[in-house]
Amino acid sequence: MDIKVRVWRQPGPSAAGKMVTYDVKGISPDASFLEMIDVLNETLILDGDDPIAFDHDCREGICGMCSMVVNGVAHGPEKATTVCQLHMRKFSDGDVIDVEPWRAAAFPVIKDLVVDRSAFDQIIQAGGYITAPTGTAPDAHATPVPKKDADAAFEAATCIGCGACVAACPNGSSMLFTAAKIAHLGLMPQGQPERDSRVIDMLQAQDDAGFGGCTNAGECTTVCPKGIPLSLIGRLNSDYRKAISKN
Amino acid sequence: MSANDFWADGEPVFDKAAPDGPVETRWERRKFAAKLVNPANRRKLTVIVVGTGLAGGSAAATLAEAGYRVKSYCYQDSPRRAHSIAAQGGINAAKNYRNDGDSVYRLFYDTVKGGDFRARESNVYRLAQVSVNIIDQCVAQGVPFAREYGGLLDNRSFGGTQVSRTFYARGQTGQQLLLGAYQALERQIGLGNVEMNARHEMLELIIVDGKARGIVVRDMVTGEITTEFADAVVLASGGYGNVFFLSTNAKGCNVTAAWRAHRKGALFANPCYTQIHPTCIPESGSHQSKLTLMSESLRNDGRVWVPKNAADCQKPAGEIAEADRDYYLERIYPSFGNLVPRDIASRAAKNVCDEGRGVGPGGLGVYLDFADAINRLGRKAVEAKYGNLFEMYERITGEDPYATPMRIYPAVHYTMGGLWVDYDLQSTVPGLFVIGEANFSDHGANRLGASALMQGLADGYFVLPNTISNYLAAGPFPKVTEADAPVVEARKLVEDRIEKFLSIDGDRTVDSFHRELGQIMWEYCGMERTEEGLTKAIGLIRALKEEFWTRVKVPGKGEELNQNLEKAGRVADFIELGELMCIDALHRRESCGGHFRGESQTPDGEALRHDDEFSYAAAWEYFGADGRPVLHKEDLNFEYVHPSTRSYK
Structure with a gap:
């Protein structure tokens, strides 16, 4: 060709x-x-x-x-x-x-086609984890996780952090990326203790890093190479409302 | 030409850190005997960790949690992108959740045997022991492993073992485990306990008063060269499969960190032990930049064949009658058939292609046919099992594997060799620790499926954090400054090298040299090695090295983002490593695991090991770019698992 x-x-x-x-x-x-x-x-x-x-x-x-x-x-x-x-x-x-x-x-x-995506790491630093220092874990079978929750958590966790969602968004928003992590960890019983602080802190971090706001344009999910669905943003918003009403 | 034109014999090397006595309690006793560092003193100690894959990411996070100051480096734009992320299959652990007779001892036994009796028993036993802690740790972090309807973890059997001990997250186990370690690492970065340096590449090791005290790094965005100091240095920089140019590794994977340490005195062990994976998508042309692995699970239902007659190879598969097909694995290995281990399946594919019976571009491919499975189980069932893999195959090749058989060919996948380490994972340079694929320790001559993830996380979460304290207890060590002679010298080495690359201004690109090196390695140090071929390869590599340093063209400047300059440094090191791999392969006149020597086979063409002569790890000492490497042998003793011959007929 x-x-x-x-x-x-x-x-x-x-x-x-x-x-x-x-x-x-x-x-x-x-x-x-x-x-x-x-x-x-x-x-x-x-x-x-x-x-x-x-x-x-x-x-x-x-x-x-x-x-x-x-x-x-x-x-x-x-x-x-x-x-x-x-x-x-x-x-x-x-x-x-x-x-x-x-x-x-x-x-x-x-340079050319290379961009700086370290802002994604800052969002994770703010709360995109479960606090579980090495050596403190109970037996893996101590807490069963319903298969449908585990499967849904996995689907959300397949996000590769490429940033296509941000590039496609007319507002330059990182909501789909953040929502995927919130859903992954929030669907697991291990993720419950930090569920409220996680969503509040991660949203603050994405604002601080200069990402735009979400207006549900849906361009993000259209280009997502892993097919992360738009519905996870709704889930994030719901988590956020619950979290701020308690705090 | 006698072998001694290529290497010299040195004194044996011993693992002084390993306790003796009952293997079951060696790790407990070592941990108890190891010196500890008081929590209040840990913040006075700095550890550099190079690499952020499963080993480096988990080590950096764990050391920071323990209270040490950690500086972490990776060449990617984020620690989340380390190549552990691409591992598909799963991770082994001796949980015995299936109640199928698994145990720490059985995992130990399988791993020593699978490694073709070329690994250290103490290390492998410890690996099996901590495997169970890894799963607990990962679940606590929220790794979404596959589960059953009752909510408990699912397991599968992998790589021909008779028990189901492999934990998995669909075909993305590496990704999920790495994200767990990455998130733990990011948490420590956020807390200020880890200084993260992404897009930074280690280019030299700094040794002061005989101890590893720092590294020279290049900021890949600005090109700035800096020297970084610490009380200990941990290399978690992965394997060296890209010496073959085409491999399943990521494009950036390289040997530079390990090779620079080797040049500074760290022994490099068993470099010739390379794992070649049988089910990869074949090359499609001269533009090919990497190879993609297809999960080994495909061999559970796919049948491997080539045409019986070379004349049929150009015909579409559908036009070749059943009687004219050679299902060669089923024919040669009737009891294991298509499920023979990786090394055997790979070599058999090479043999039929060498006979001129390969299919696809260049005749380098064999069919993996699902027609029988589709007839037997129905298309829907096959789709449910392998749908994502079929999709990936179609995306890459443009062919529909439901309609025409897949074409597969072996590709370099993993390297068992690496820097020599003792039981504490410390190299021969005091204060330099090496973990994960970058060391040589646990897989012997062949790695079993689902064991790489296990070893990376075992080293990073559980082994290194316990052994490094024994070394650090003597610290903090005297302050190192920019003005110290070894620091000035290390920095100058890096700067001179960069200047040299940029000044040659020849007429060949870095990639053209890398490709040529890869072809030499694949041809003569790939699936089958012979004395004649290896000797020839060493000559070719030496000539290539000479040509590289006179004809390479590296565009641009040092003080900018310059991807060709990065590659030039890596390829220069790969060329030196390639020579050592060939020398190691040449000296090992036996077939074992991933190393098949043409002169050492049984009358029916199977691998023939020589335990009487070669039951040792070959640890090589660097003696100058043009000097002969010196061989130090570490004898291997098998007190528990006695060497036997693998048979799959």
């Missing part, structure tokens, strides 16, 4: 960025989207140009590091798929493909 990509190039955090067009020729339809960028980068290096910086690691859709907006959609056109798992056969010969970084106030661009 011969395609063109228009890629956001920004040399550094405070530098101005722009879209730059590159030809990519003879790319295999079996190549992944990131492999296409690899091939392009090899050419750029040998031509004496600066290769495109982008985040990636596992390339199997689980580490959450890859982060590209492809043709205006976070992670690209394929549903429930991280951009590392998107393959070129989903495009056609002659296509012109736009590639941009996550864009959100809380995720500043570091």
